[in-house]
Amino acid sequence: MAANNRRMSGKKGAQVGSGGQRRRGLEGKGPTPPAEMRKGHKKNRVATAKTKQTARRPAPKGRGGKSTSELVVGRNPVVEALREGVPATMLYVQQFIDNDERVREALQLVGERGGIHLMEAPRPELDRMTNGLNHQGLVLQIPPYEYAHPEDLAAAAYDAGQDPLIVVLDGVTDPRNLGAVVRSVSAFGGHGVVVPERRAAGMTAGAWKTSAGAAARTPVARATNLTRTLEAYKKAGIIVVGLAADGDGEIGDLEALEGPVVIVVGSEGKGLSRLVGETCDFRVRIPMPGGAESLNAGVAAGVVLYEAARRRA
Template sequence: MPGNSPRPNRRTSNKKGPQIGSGGQRRRGLRGKGPTPPAEMRTGHAKKRAADVKARQQASRQGARRGAKAANELVVGRNPVLEALRAGVPANALYVQQFLESDDRVTDAVKLAVARPDLHLVESPKPELDRITSGLNHQGLVLQVPPYDYAHPDDLLEVAAESGRDPLIVVLDGVTDPRNLGAVVRSTAAFGGHGVVVPERRAAGMTATAWKTSAGTAATTPVARATNLTRALQGYQRAGLIVVGLAADGEAELSDLDALDGPVAIVVGSEGKGLSRLVGETCDLRVRIPMPGGAESLNAGVAAGVALYAAATRRA
């Protein structure tokens, strides 16, 4: 029977013996775990997982923006590279394929590169050029163009002050063709303007194509980039400039506009969409360019040139 076994040290019951001490477990249990953390900080909680995903996405977007600002532009192909070098597009390296079968374009490109002390001439194997151009047909020539150093919109006011003339600034709203931007820069330089402002997003930037179209005037005419175009225009208004928007349904004709005599910012929209709503509402005046020939619209480069000519004529 249980409890009557003659053998010593034999366990005769399933019950544990008396427990000596608790090892501090009761004390820790009485102490508690403190306040409950927010759901976003609790491991395994759905809100914690969602917050982690959002943080990773935000970090990825910021990294992409930083990479885009710091990235070099590549001009590939014999004709584009030679045209960029002849136009004086700023570049920091010309890559030439090893053992390349040369022609006049390659010879002229190398001569132009050697004549520029700020441009490095690099000989590279074809696989390396294929890699850096992501497989584009580079024809053995690749020109590396550094990112453009944009001015701040307020810097254009300082340029005007140093010139001793009333500010004449062109602002582009939603113009996405870099050739139009280059043409506007060229017209701004030709008619005595003090610079061009472009939005930071959804707009053309100063690429190699814009440089070539500007015919070298981008070297002396500053281009500013605005994070918020509406705020930049409001800043110009506070500085005493009249903001004039070009629009097909404008209230007055450009040729009758007295505001062109003084400090003015001329806003040009895209040919298809025109001025955006907020930018149009911010303008002090909206004017139209008379077109007796019956054309419905002009592209941004031509429209800006007409407006700048009108301003230069009145100021003269």
């Protein structure tokens, strides 16, 4: 009996009770993760294999009316993109990720929206996909944007029995400005936005977020040659109006806004390019009694679109 007592005791004293281990074992561990994220599950093995293939495959090149796919990297950017309804096809989640509030919200938003696949991936694979950026274990894949053709915007307006109201951006490189213009076009009854194919902002995740959902209902077209596109609009009977600080008149005096019109907005710094400016039927300015030298593209487009909508009403 004494021997048994010696075996059951030690320098640290005999263990009494479970020390709270049983209570901790009964505590909840949150919702069950999706099958794609459960190690050993068949869907997890398939997802991991697909992730490796995607990470090693070169990025697709844009052809025709499509842009290339985009990756949103980092916990805050991913959550913000999901909150704003930016279209997405895949959410990559790092294996053994530190599950904080942002990760939980990202998974919840993906589950609520549907149509977005979840893939768990080792950190080295995500590092390769993002070229070493600080992804923090979350990477969201944005599908290529389906650009319209510039002629489609005018055709859709005429089909609806309306005069086209289109905004063309010349040399605008900030996606947030593009998103703001798309939002204004949607708000004031416009029929779309045209951007150049090169050296210009495209419909990235940043543009989608700034548009506040308007990009889902307002088409954006891409032009290979902006001057030729404007000439085609003119041949179709549409007046082309360019905004310029040294314009010949003020936007409030332009009766052309009441009919089919294309409004061309240049960059805040350089304004309209020479060839585009020469192609315009009218070059007008926005009066600014406060003394500001210029407005950014998003604000300038909003002012002119409001004036056009007021006249058409």
